[in-house]
Amino acid sequence: MMPTAIEFFKLLPKTNCKDCGQPTCLAFAMLLANQKAKMDDCPHVSRESKDAMESTTAPPVRTVAVGNVNMGGETVLHRHERRFINPTAYAVTISDRCDIPERIDAVKKLSFERVGTVFDVDMVSVRCDSGDAGVFIKAVNAVMGSWDRPFILECGAGILKEVIKEAAHRRPLLYCAVHENAGEMIAIAKDNSCPLVLRDTDMERLADLAAAAAAAGVNDIVLDTGSANLKECIERHTVVRRSAIRKRFKQFGYPLMNRVGSGEYAVAMAVMSTMKYGSLVIFDDLKNYEALPLFTLRQNIYTDPQVPIQVKQGLYPIGEPDGHSPIFFTTNFSLTYFTVRADIEKSKIPVWLQIVDTEGLSVLTAYSAGKFSAEHVAESLNASGVLTRSDGIVVIPGLVARMSAKLHELLGRDVIIGTTESRDIPKFLRELK
Amino acid sequence: MKIPETDEKYQGKINETDLGRGYVAGGADGMPFLSSENTGKRRVMIAGEVVDDLSDYPELAAAMFDGRQRDPVEWARMWMSLGMDMICLRLKGTDPDKGKRTPKEAADLVKNVIDAVPLPVIVFGCGTPDTDREVMREISAAVKDTRLILAKADEDDYKTISSAAIAGGHNVIAFSNLDVNLAKQMNIILTDFGVDRNNVLMDPLMAPLGMGLDYSYSVNERIRLAALSGDKMLQIPMICDATGAWDVGDAVSDDDGLGSAVSRVTWWETITAMAAMTSGADIIIMRGPAAADMVLGYAEELRCG
Numbered sequence A: 001m002m003p004t005a006i007e008f009f010k011l012l013p014k015t016n017c018k019d020c021g022q023p024t025c026l027a028f029a030m031l032l033a034n035q036k037a038k039m040d041d042c043p044h045v046s047r048e049s050k051d052a053m054e055s056t057t058a059p060p061v062r063t064v065a066v067g068n069v070n071m072g073g074e075t076v077l078h079r080h081e082r083r084f085i086n087p088t089a090y091a092v093t094i095s096d097r098c099d100i101p102e103r104i105d106a107v108k109k110l111s112f113e114r115v116g117t118v119f120d121v122d123m124v125s126v127r128c129d130s131g132d133a134g135v136f137i138k139a140v141n142a143v144m145g146s147w148d149r150p151f152i153l154e155c156g157a158g159i160l161k162e163v164i165k166e167a168a169h170r171r172p173l174l175y176c177a178v179h180e181n182a183g184e185m186i187a188i189a190k191d192n193s194c195p196l197v198l199r200d201t202d203m204e205r206l207a208d209l210a211a212a213a214a215a216a217g218v219n220d221i222v223l224d225t226g227s228a229n230l231k232e233c234i235e236r237h238t239v240v241r242r243s244a245i246r247k248r249f250k251q252f253g254y255p256l257m258n259r260v261g262s263g264e265y266a267v268a269m270a271v272m273s274t275m276k277y278g279s280l281v282i283f284d285d286l287k288n289y290e291a292l293p294l295f296t297l298r299q300n301i302y303t304d305p306q307v308p309i310q311v312k313q314g315l316y317p318i319g320e321p322d323g324h325s326p327i328f329f330t331t332n333f334s335l336t337y338f339t340v341r342a343d344i345e346k347s348k349i350p351v352w353l354q355i356v357d358t359e360g361l362s363v364l365t366a367y368s369a370g371k372f373s374a375e376h377v378a379e380s381l382n383a384s385g386v387l388t389r390s391d392g393i394v395v396i397p398g399l400v401a402r403m404s405a406k407l408h409e410l411l412g413r414d415v416i417i418g419t420t421e422s423r424d425i426p427k428f429l430r431e432l433k
Numbered sequence B: 001m002k003i004p005e006t007d008e009k010y011q012g013k014i015n016e017t018d019l020g021r022g023y024v025a026g027g028a029d030g031m032p033f034l035s036s037e038n039t040g041k042r043r044v045m046i047a048g049e050v051v052d053d054l055s056d057y058p059e060l061a062a063a064m065f066d067g068r069q070r071d072p073v074e075w076a077r078m079w080m081s082l083g084m085d086m087i088c089l090r091l092k093g094t095d096p097d098k099g100k101r102t103p104k105e106a107a108d109l110v111k112n113v114i115d116a117v118p119l120p121v122i123v124f125g126c127g128t129p130d131t132d133r134e135v136m137r138e139i140s141a142a143v144k145d146t147r148l149i150l151a152k153a154d155e156d157d158y159k160t161i162s163s164a165a166i167a168g169g170h171n172v173i174a175f176s177n178l179d180v181n182l183a184k185q186m187n188i189i190l191t192d193f194g195v196d197r198n199n200v201l202m203d204p205l206m207a208p209l210g211m212g213l214d215y216s217y218s219v220n221e222r223i224r225l226a227a228l229s230g231d232k233m234l235q236i237p238m239i240c241d242a243t244g245a246w247d248v249g250d251a252v253s254d255d256d257g258l259g260s261a262v263s264r265v266t267w268w269e270t271i272t273a274m275a276a277m278t279s280g281a282d283i284i285i286m287r288g289p290a291a292a293d294m295v296l297g298y299a300e301e302l303r304c305g
């Protein structure tokens, strides 16, 4: 949050010396509050004032970039206050013992499209299971050759020292510094400008680690609370994030992550982490039937709560509609779209579904706002070409039955008033036949 | 180094609602699962769904019950043996279009379920208002000494069900559609009508994963935060229905690229339920036995105290 002019004023020397070009310190403070000047423009401001200013103006949670993946940067505790900014990243593990090209292929296959958004794995974590620096270096090179996204290096400090020379140019995330090896790991992160994970199950010791890293000049930090179960995950993540946002506790002002295994419990952990402040989850492995629901959860949690998600205007065939299939239309508010779509699918009768751009408003709201008029509907039906692909009847959502005469006139074909409730569509379709 | 104290001290506490048969819901005085601020030690409760007519029931789900789904009483027993806390009985068969079950027969079925399992029972009608009114009246008159949870009262239609609940000493579910103010409004309407606040549960509509879960998650959170901050009319235990997950195309579609539909829908419902309980739900209605079992396990692990 930006401080007020008075808060800035308190930190200035109050000598009105005019060296900043302003007549008074207060005038300068007002420029600062409006972000029209920088603290440095006053040559007399003290070191303490600068530090105090930095800690109040710095975002409560640092944004840490690993390649093109941003983590953290959050400013609120609940998503209704303001949109959560940087979605949880999911990584899967590549052991240096496995067949690397085969494994990378499998990881790349974990990719889905859902409502126009492509979901796939954000990172891989190359893990040293062999205990052999030579084997690990080979594996890391093989991964770098076929994976252009960000990655994580998971190994002890000794081996990391050897492999980092080959990999530092890609700025991998280093996993991880613990109490025992903190000095070495922090030095490697510092020397190679790589982001670093700090891990401790004790929250006070985790804060100590963060302080040590920051003192050494390593600021791109990710925190791993070592949570072994759902309860630890929600409790520790809440403590960390509340400390950062409510108490401005610098040592916890970093993104959070979880290292999980694979299978049912790992997915449950990822679900909790995604809802509760996790920026990264590293899996041993992830199955396609686990990935799609998890990615969908992330999409839901990181949606802007102010702007409803919208689907693209266009024609959506459901089943395999033909030249006589009925034509439905509705708004592009995603909840409306999904509901109508699901209910049409339930009937098992093929239908052409036209989505009309209503700026994400639902049927009634859009209609009263004039964004779902007969003219607008006719226009989109014409534009999509559905009228030439089917001579079927046009079904008007029951809530906007009032547009039927007008739409009939504009389209010059039969229209019928459909159901008010989406859930009655299957029955309606069966009777239409 | 010392870390900050971050526990919240809230003014409010969620009402402890007697569900009958020795079960109580609610009592939280902090946000979900945070033991250091929430002294409500009750676990989130899971209700297993039973329907009396399978014509609209997904085959994928039916297959998981191995025939027992054809007899609502057997089905309820199975839920109990799986460790569930409640039964959610949907009387779909009272729908005049399906035309099989009269209100009297529906009441008999409710009695049979009560006799078979000693758990609290939530009773839904078929969704046709005229029929539901008759069915609820009949059930309330027939079941006197066991407290039921009658579902559901909404803004347009609450009088009959509320009267039935008052007359029979039952609880009633106040339904609202994804809106904090409407949720509060419904609780006010019911108490103004004469329903005791101790007999109300609220259902703010749990939109499933991928179909509006984000709205529900935030509405639930806002309801719970407002309740804890002292808004009496929101200090009502929250019930969320996760079975909507079975209506999501991506959850149940046959698509090899997406992996097994059975596993996918199980996760779909489980995640919907996890989001519900993390945002404030006290009771969750579940359809799939595998999902219900997972959610029950997680709820047990997450309970405070």
Ligand code: SF4
Pocket: A012, A013, A014, A015, A016, A017, A018, A019, A020, A021, A022, A023, A024, A025, A028, A041, A042, A043, A044, A045
């Ligand atoms: S230079 Fe600094 S001390 Fe001088 S008037 Fe400007 S703000 Fe005040």
